[in-house]
């Protein structure tokens with residue numbers, strides 16, 4: 001019995017060591033398995049990033065998954081090229097859609113605390129002069145609709161002028177300058193604000209309609225978040241009011257506050273809308289993104305500062 005005691009202890013030690021090795025093996029195997037899982041998640045996220053072409057490049061890096069354990073797998077944040085956009089969402093065309101709000105002098109803008117949404121009449125004129133000097137063709141929403149429908153070819157350097165919110169200064173300051181150049185523009189109009197103080201009137205809209213297209217910007221400048229019912233009410237009422245006055249026959253929309261939403265898009269499609277503009281930065285217009293069209297926000301700087 002005493003002779004067998006030591007070999008037994010040896011067996012026990014060997015057994016413990018083997019068990020420890022097996023546990024260690026399981027731990028290592030599981031860790032590797034977890035890594036494989038996280039790689040799969042990462043690579044699954046990659047397409048999402050590349051489908052964000054209209055974002056400003058500086059916004060993209062924050063969309064990179066933060067808990068990336070293996071840096072070499074991190075996708076390179078980059079805007080999609082025109083060719084890639086055309087392949088995925090085409091047909092596409094490059095149009096610099098310039099976005100304005102107030103057109104007023106700096107003093108006025110400061111007094112009213114509207115400097116961030118204002119461009120001076122002087123700069124507005126300089127912008128139109130630049131487009132003319134550099135041989136830009138200023139197109140209208142109907143040209144873009146025709147292009148998406150395959151009925152019109154667009155070529156050369158293209159621009160579109162848009163102003164949001166129906167401010168009276170558009171009539172007082174912008175319209176005369178548009179008239180000077182014979183350049184057409186689109187004003188996205190929250191119809192419930194028309195005839196209110198600081199907003200233009202239905203009568204002034206009639207006066208401007210030779211050069212200005214009036215698009216839907218909801219009734220009360222309502223954000224595109226919220227229920228489909230609310231979107232239907234807001235978009236529907238503006239659609240009805242514009243239609244009754246003989247405006248917006250091309251069914252063009254701009255999202256108040258710039259952000260698109262699934263509910264708003266659904267309502268717009270149900271109401272046979274053709275185009276919807278955001279405030280997202282970019283100048284590539286694609287047919288399959290015609291409800292998320294990008295624009296370029298203007299300020300008091302020359303157009304070459306905006307890449308034109």
Ligand SMILES: [Zn+2]
Pocket residue numbers: 164165217221255256257
């Ligand atoms: Zn607006």
